[in-house]
Amino acid sequence: MLEEELPIETTGPESINIIDCQTSGIKEVKIFIEHADIRYRMDKLLAGQLVGWSRTQIVQYIKSGLIRLNDRSTKPGTAVCTNDCIRILLDSL
Incomplete structure (x- = not known):
């Protein structure tokens, strides 16, 4: 499975082109x-x-669980904290 880990800091993160990620496999x-x-x-x-x-x-x-917080389904308004991990499951789209 291809996986790209993109660490960011909430104080100055870089943008991620999600369409490029999808087309790159x-x-x-x-x-x-x-x-x-x-x-x-x-x-x-x-x-x-x-x-x-x-x-x-x-x-x-x-809402559909394709974007998860700390490997759990969550609500869109959930606050992210230090050391959290957001997973975006592109292969399920």
Whole structure:
């Protein structure tokens, strides 16, 4: 299985072109939250970081379990914290 781990810091993370990941055959993207000074909603954080998906799409994927927080299904408004891991299961889309 192809896997790309993309560590980010919530204070200055780089954008991820999710469409490029999909077309490259990447099956899963992991985003590690190394440091979170303030409260971030998972859907808002991802909407600001993922190029190619709208926030509406992100919310839909979170609700359907294709975007997970610490290997668990969660709600779009869940706050991410230091040391959290967001998994995006691209092979299931």
